[in-house]
Amino acid sequence: MAKKALPPLSAAEQALMDILWKKHPASVLELLEAVNQGRDEPVTRNTLQTQLTRLETKGWIVRDDSSRSHAYEPAVPEQRGRTSVLTELKQRLFGGSGLALVRCLVESGEITEEELAELRKLVLGRKGGAES
Secondary structure, eight states: OOOOOOOOOOHHHHHHHHHHHHSOSEEHHHHHHHHHTTOSSOOOHHHHHHHHHHHHHHTSEEEEOSSSSOEEEESSOHHHHHHHHHHHHHHHHHTTOHHHHHHHHHHHTOSOHHHHHHHHHHHHHHHHHHHO
16 A cells, blocks of 8 residues: 655755754754754744644644653654655656756756766666666
């Protein structure tokens, strides 16, 4: 049975997920501190709470109410979440073409020589695995 597709994330929601995948469980205060680190205009607690509620409604996070300060954790493993975001981006911007996405990265110079070498290894490994 295929997993249900995850709702897309806004840029702010994606930033929160990045924090939660690195540090969880996390309280609102901990998240507020992490979100505002290095920002000129800090996010308010109310704005953060709204974003957390949306993420919870979308099924991306879960809230633990067992302690006085609510703790938030990802409901979606990082790999699955990143794959979902990438699939949505690939569909929206590149008509579903993985080749068009990679071509855009390569031609724009956004991939380093080291990353290209790693990409070659991945492609060759996939090609070898498909033939055997």
